[in-house]
Amino acid sequence: MTTVLELYQDQVKNQSEVTILGWVRSNRSSGKLGFLVMNDGTVFNNVQIVYKAEQLANFLAISSLRISSAIKVVGKFCVTPSAKQPFEIQASVIEILDDASEDYPLQKKEHSYEYLREIAHLRAKTNTFNAVFRIRSSSSFAIHEFFNKNNFIYVHTPIITGNDAEGAGESFIVTTRTDNNYNEDFFEKKASLTVSGQLHAEGFAQAFRNVYTFGPTFRAENSNTTRHAAEFWMIEPEIAFIDLEENMTLIEKMIKHIIIYLFINNHYELDFLNSNVDDKLLERLKSVLNDEFVHLSYTKAIEILQKAVTKGQKFENPDIFWGMDLQTEHERYLCEIETKKPTFLFNYPKEIKAFYMKINDDNKTVSACDLLVPGIGELVGGSVRENDYDKIVSRCNELKIPTTDLQWYIDLRKYGYYKSAGFGLGFERFIMYVTGMKNIRDVIPFPRTPRNLLF
Amino acid sequence: MTTVLELYQDQVKNQSEVTILGWVRSNRSSGKLGFLVMNDGTVFNNVQIVYKAEQLANFLAISSLRISSAIKVVGKFCVTPSAKQPFEIQASVIEILDDASEDYPLQKKEHSYEYLREIAHLRAKTNTFNAVFRIRSSSSFAIHEFFNKNNFIYVHTPIITGNDAEGAGESFIVTTRTDNNYNEDFFEKKASLTVSGQLHAEGFAQAFRNVYTFGPTFRAENSNTTRHAAEFWMIEPEIAFIDLEENMTLIEKMIKHIIIYLFINNHYELDFLNSNVDDKLLERLKSVLNDEFVHLSYTKAIEILQKAVTKGQKFENPDIFWGMDLQTEHERYLCEIETKKPTFLFNYPKEIKAFYMKINDDNKTVSACDLLVPGIGELVGGSVRENDYDKIVSRCNELKIPTTDLQWYIDLRKYGYYKSAGFGLGFERFIMYVTGMKNIRDVIPFPRTPRNLLF
Numbered sequence: 001m002t003t004v005l006e007l008y009q010d011q012v013k014n015q016s017e018v019t020i021l022g023w024v025r026s027n028r029s030s031g032k033l034g035f036l037v038m039n040d041g042t043v044f045n046n047v048q049i050v051y052k053a054e055q056l057a058n059f060l061a062i063s064s065l066r067i068s069s070a071i072k073v074v075g076k077f078c079v080t081p082s083a084k085q086p087f088e089i090q091a092s093v094i095e096i097l098d099d100a101s102e103d104y105p106l107q108k109k110e111h112s113y114e115y116l117r118e119i120a121h122l123r124a125k126t127n128t129f130n131a132v133f134r135i136r137s138s139s140s141f142a143i144h145e146f147f148n149k150n151n152f153i154y155v156h157t158p159i160i161t162g163n164d165a166e167g168a169g170e171s172f173i174v175t176t177r178t179d180n181n182y183n184e185d186f187f188e189k190k191a192s193l194t195v196s197g198q199l200h201a202e203g204f205a206q207a208f209r210n211v212y213t214f215g216p217t218f219r220a221e222n223s224n225t226t227r228h229a230a231e232f233w234m235i236e237p238e239i240a241f242i243d244l245e246e247n248m249t250l251i252e253k254m255i256k257h258i259i260i261y262l263f264i265n266n267h268y269e270l271d272f273l274n275s276n277v278d279d280k281l282l283e284r285l286k287s288v289l290n291d292e293f294v295h296l297s298y299t300k301a302i303e304i305l306q307k308a309v310t311k312g313q314k315f316e317n318p319d320i321f322w323g324m325d326l327q328t329e330h331e332r333y334l335c336e337i338e339t340k341k342p343t344f345l346f347n348y349p350k351e352i353k354a355f356y357m358k359i360n361d362d363n364k365t366v367s368a369c370d371l372l373v374p375g376i377g378e379l380v381g382g383s384v385r386e387n388d389y390d391k392i393v394s395r396c397n398e399l400k401i402p403t404t405d406l407q408w409y410i411d412l413r414k415y416g417y418y419k420s421a422g423f424g425l426g427f428e429r430f431i432m433y434v435t436g437m438k439n440i441r442d443v444i445p446f447p448r449t450p451r452n453l454l455f
Numbered sequence: 456m457t458t459v460l461e462l463y464q465d466q467v468k469n470q471s472e473v474t475i476l477g478w479v480r481s482n483r484s485s486g487k488l489g490f491l492v493m494n495d496g497t498v499f500n501n502v503q504i505v506y507k508a509e510q511l512a513n514f515l516a517i518s519s520l521r522i523s524s525a526i527k528v529v530g531k532f533c534v535t536p537s538a539k540q541p542f543e544i545q546a547s548v549i550e551i552l553d554d555a556s557e558d559y560p561l562q563k564k565e566h567s568y569e570y571l572r573e574i575a576h577l578r579a580k581t582n583t584f585n586a587v588f589r590i591r592s593s594s595s596f597a598i599h600e601f602f603n604k605n606n607f608i609y610v611h612t613p614i615i616t617g618n619d620a621e622g623a624g625e626s627f628i629v630t631t632r633t634d635n636n637y638n639e640d641f642f643e644k645k646a647s648l649t650v651s652g653q654l655h656a657e658g659f660a661q662a663f664r665n666v667y668t669f670g671p672t673f674r675a676e677n678s679n680t681t682r683h684a685a686e687f688w689m690i691e692p693e694i695a696f697i698d699l700e701e702n703m704t705l706i707e708k709m710i711k712h713i714i715i716y717l718f719i720n721n722h723y724e725l726d727f728l729n730s731n732v733d734d735k736l737l738e739r740l741k742s743v744l745n746d747e748f749v750h751l752s753y754t755k756a757i758e759i760l761q762k763a764v765t766k767g768q769k770f771e772n773p774d775i776f777w778g779m780d781l782q783t784e785h786e787r788y789l790c791e792i793e794t795k796k797p798t799f800l801f802n803y804p805k806e807i808k809a810f811y812m813k814i815n816d817d818n819k820t821v822s823a824c825d826l827l828v829p830g831i832g833e834l835v836g837g838s839v840r841e842n843d844y845d846k847i848v849s850r851c852n853e854l855k856i857p858t859t860d861l862q863w864y865i866d867l868r869k870y871g872y873y874k875s876a877g878f879g880l881g882f883e884r885f886i887m888y889v890t891g892m893k894n895i896r897d898v899i900p901f902p903r904t905p906r907n908l909l910f
Contacts, residue, residue: 003606023661023871041663041665042606042664042665068870068871070871070872070873097871098842098872100871103869121864121866122867122870124659124662130662130663133608133659137610141599144595144599148596151460151497153588153592154591155588155592156591156671156688157900157901158686158901159686160685160903161910162908163910173631173633174627174648175628178634179634179635180633180634186905187685187903187905187906187908188906188908193614200900200901200910203576203579204588204900206577206579207580208585208589209496209497215670215671216611216614218614218615220631230642241476387553408576408910412576414556415523415555415556415559415577416523416552444611445611445612445655448613448642451642453615453617453643455863
């Protein structure tokens with residue numbers, strides 16, 4: 001048995017006989033000659049099968065073979081240097097293993113992404129989604145490989161949690177009861193789905209120095225945008241003994257590592273997406289590899305935005321002031337117009353950032369960074385964590401965050417917590433960035449959004 | 456800055472000066488000489504620091520330095536061929552970065568696993584849990600590496616699901632409401648936490664041929680045993696075009712790959728666990744590598760068990776008959792006494808297996824396999840899936856499984872679903888197997904069990 005991957009990897013001699021299993025992608029024939037395109041799942045690319053009436057006893061059956069049918073092909077592997085495709089197979093036998101029903105919804109015409117979401121169990125059989133989910137898989141592996149090579153310990157932080165610190169009001173409840181009585185519930189307390197693994201990762205960083213989580217996180221936010229899903233995956237590294245500068249260096253190294261991995265392992269997919277989905281994709285990814293990321297303080301960014309407004313730049317929100325939470329339009333202006341490169345903003349006002357971030361000596365800003373990238377806006381958010389027990393307690397009090405369920409987390413500061421920093425990468429947002437897909441629903445195998453729980 | 460890992464990897468020259476950051480594991484001193492054991496998180500092993508009153512201005516402060524304090528050590532790296540440890544550091548400077556509080560709960564004495572579960576945020580700082588969670592991390596990576604090398608696509612199957620096929624009555628409900636009104640809930644229908652990613656993986660296998668999931672799964676089963684947790688991780692590969700024999704070959708290859716990876720990358724941890732937790736561990740893992748796994752039909756296994764009973768073997772459940780669901784005691788007898796090797800049982804009675812398994816030509820058994828291993832019992836369960844649309848519908852009807860939410864899954868059979876097989880590996884059970892730990896709570900960073908949702 002040969003795979004189409006092996007054909008593309010030049011592992012098969014020209015003119016030798018091969019046997020291939022796969023699915024029909026298209027099929028056309030005249031009275032005596034037919035062309036069948038098949039994909040066997042082992043590589044993004046298809047292979048063309050040429051079949052002739054004079055050779056196939058079942059020529060008529062094969063001529064009317066429907067898309068998505070499973071077949072076995074025996075034939076001669078022929079390199080075709082002058083043709084569009086690099087090779088073809090001249091079939092001597094085509095066996096029908098499983099004939100697809102005629103109501104197969106992915107016939108040759110183009111389908112809208114909206115329609116394809118309704119058949120998420122089948123859409124990976126289209127070129128676009130095949131490419132997207134291959135890149136999703138490769139990116140996952142590249143991330144694990146990067147952290148493994150850099151001696152990080154992978155921690156499975158819990159999905160069900162009793163902490164509600166970050167997700168106030170936007171957490172899903174996990175229960176086995178249909179009433180409200182959590183004291184008699186499975187865990188004898190209110191349980192929710194995690195919004196972040198960071199707090200637990202911090203604990204493990206105090207033992208292993210370099211750790212990361214990579215798992216699902218959840219938001220019960222009722223927003224139907226192209227950027228929000230109720231269930232999405234996050235990568236959250238946490239590193240003891242490092243500061244913000246080293247944190248930013250690590251983020252840049254990680255992003256570049258994944259993109260290099262994709263250029264090496266997924267060039268067919270990237271080429272396809274560049275031709276069919278986003279014609280700036282390759283240019284954008286190449287420039288990320290070649291550029292050093294820009295470092296820009298929040299304060300400097302505000303000045304730049306204010307100057308832009310006075311020079312006539314139109315923002316939907318033109319009221320720029322120190323202390324504001326930047327919107328996507330501002331973030332995109334900064335990295336698309338001003339720096340034209342992936343850009344770290346750092347030292348944000350403490351009021352717009354989370355309770356666990358380390359307050360700088362100015363007592364106004366926190367040691368935090370966001371990575372902004374052209375075409376997307378914010379891709380990564382990170383910070384140095386507050387390591388002082390008293391300061392984090394008083395910050396919780398200021399923000400009226402109840403500390404009962406967080407006491408273990410705060411207690412970490414008592415036992416040699418010198419320094420720790422980390423960041424969060426929203427995996428789906430990253431996949432949108434490296435595929436050019438514009439809707440988060442189209443980079444998740446089976447997306448979960450408000451009022452949508454098919455499959 | 457040097458890491459302790461680099462010292463153990465012979466990357467540092469004898470007698471050279473090094474600077475190391477880490478945490479104190481133990482500390483003792485006489486009036487003029489002190490020995491401090493530190494761990495910097497980069498490797499399982501510790502390093503001993505020798506410090507002298509004549510060299511350290513802060514000798515007294517260092518002498519009373521508490522366990523878990525964060526320190527910076529500058530000193531001379533000295534290879535010590537005649538000592539117990541391979542090298543030590545003769546300190547010229549020890550700086551206290553963060554002094555641990557005196558109530559640090561992990562003082563030098565031994566602690567019970569039960570107690571350590573109550574401080575799960577700190578227990579990774581003990582040797583045992585440090586070893587366990589390093590092995591958990593390595594095993595995760597080895598799994599991703601294995602499937603990546605074998606050209607599998609990693610699919611993130613959904614955590615929140617509307618299907619309830621396998622988890623009937625044992626699923627957690629996911630909601631944003633405190634009443635029972637799922638029609639007005641976030642998803643406008645009842646949602647639960649997944650018990651398996653297999654159904655979704657099957658869909659993707661029809662596009663990519665080789666796929667796997669590796670993610671959290673959930674059971675709201677109210678059982679307080681050493682083998683059950685409410686939240687655990689599963690590896691579920693799914694492969695189109697293969698049969699049961701190839702499925703078993705893949706399982707064996709995967710198990711052996713992970714164990715080889717651990718022998719190469721975690722020998723310190725394995726040695727420690729063998730000396731301190733389970734003195735049969737290394738012997739068991741080596742024999743897994745050296746043995747070919749045994750293949751034994753369920754029918755033959757029943758005969759063996761019946762013969763054993765007549766020969767005087769005592770089981771808690773001695774009533775052995777064809778059609779019974781084997782208990783752990785039976786499984787362990789088969790692989791520990793009878794074959795003394797990892798053993799596949801295959802072709803189980805259809806009545807005791809799931810609705811989606813392919814019924815064999817005898818119409819009595821299904822094409823399923825379980826892998827039994829000495830010391831544990833069942834480690835992996837797999838099967839060939841029913842590919843015939845009519846047969847799977849009638850099986851659902853027989854078992855009174857409602858098909859509304861499963862229609863997409865059943866429909867896969869209409870579009871070229873020739874063959875598919877796969878298996879599930881419970882990740883925690885595997886980690887227990889390769890660490891010798893006897894309680895599932897001790898191989899999960901922050902375990903979730905009935906009435907237990909700390910952290």
